Amino acid sequence: MEKIIIIEDEQIIREELTNLLKKYSYRIAAPENFDNIVAFILNEQADLLLLDVNLPNYDGYYICKEVRKKSDIPIIMVTSRDTDSDELMSMNLGADDFVSKPYHSQILLARISSLLKRSGSTPAQSNILTCDGIQLNLANARLKYDTHEIDLTKNEMKILAYLIENRGQIISRSALMEYLWNSDYFVEDSVLSVNVTRIRKKLEEIGIKDLIKTKRGLGYIIQ
């Protein structure tokens, strides 16, 4: 489990962000006191730093600069200012990425996970999702079950991965569509149905039946 430090002075955002990231199984350190913050960050040995720009005492730019002197921990700057010059400033001070408020949390999560992957904190293993003996490799869209191995299309893989990640929850069609759109797959309603049907067919061919259940009027679920 990767550890993320959240430096954010707004209490509600800090708490909700902590909850959100915990849900996606990250370990969190979110200090409420910003004295000696640089020493705190260096001490924590975390894998990633989410750093707000507007802070009491020292601003995020200063902290970023100081941390960079001693550590190459991946840093994502978060700010409500959104001009190019703010972004440029962050990059010049050694931040790895820049997200402006109010961000879409899926986008923030995607940036966190891609940055962690790039920095090598996430082991390659985490590219594989497992569910009832099924192994879904997200890197090459191959699915293993028993001795069988099949290829999925990118769309199909995304859908299946999202349902597995949210196992036990009913996922509405619109939530699934939104997830796909946020991953750059601008599919239509009818295409989603076709994709789900294809996944079921492919799964049946290798002997997996009724993995994805349809809840009428509500959506899909993997139990």
Add this chain to the structure above:
Amino acid sequence: MTIKNYLNDKVVFLGANSIGFLILAGILFYSAFNTTLILYTFLLWFLPLTSFMILDYLKQRKYFKSINTLMDKLDKKYLLPEVITDTHFPIGDEVNDILKVVSRDMHEHINFYKDNKEDYREYIETWVHEIKTPIASSKLIIENNPNETTHKIETQLEKIEDFVEQVLYYSRSNNVEKDYIIRSLNLKHVITDVVKRNAKDFINEKIKLELDAIDTIVYSDAKWLEFIINQLIINAIKYRTPTDAKIHISTQTHENSVTLTICDNGIGIDEKDLSRVFDKGFTGSNGRKLKKSTGIGLYLCKKLCDRLNLQLSINSKPGLGTSVTITFPMLMDHY
């Protein structure tokens, strides 16, 4: 200053002198003085008087001529008192002094409003940044409590975000130069970001999206461009047809330019409204029908495009749809 004007001004002075002379001439005549003497008197009286007037006229003419030449050369006429040269006669000096006082006072007056406006702009910027924090926390709360109700609230929250952004760009639109960075950017990234921002509307309203050859490099500012394209897509969504709505986004590369076209099959714009859609506050018949137009979106787009040296044009047929085109010049020395 013409001779006629000058003489008109001096009519009382000349009249008084003439009357004075006529009375004197009458007295001399009746006292049986020689007519030659009367003529000499006339010359003695009027020769210095007219030469004084001619000199005076020339001086005044020179003064006003210099002012007029300055005025013609000046781009900003109100700067005249700053460049005006010293004269060597009292009326000119006095007028110059008055002009200087008036202009100084006017500058103070204008600065007062400039400061006011700048204060207000700064306040709006701060306000926008402040409001983003509660919006961000609300979105996180929603994310942590997913259900149908919070999903609906999120859709509304995204609308609030768009309006807040519009306020920010409106207040910035007068000094775009302050924070734009022109650099090479791929239209594909800007367009997909905007599409994602509006994903909920596309999905819920079942609007078909077609992207065609959008993988194109242009030179512009990403943030401003994203705002402009977002406004155009919001419009295309807002004025869609109730069934089978479709939005087609494409780019074309020409010899000296790249064009980006956003085409919809929506309700379209009346021909008589089309020429005025970029006017501030203009809502047209669509605005009256739908009652949710502010007349700000397209006005801002046009204004920002002008500032960014982009060309924005619109075509529409009522009932068939609207197509908006942004033209990016591709000559690098343009900037």
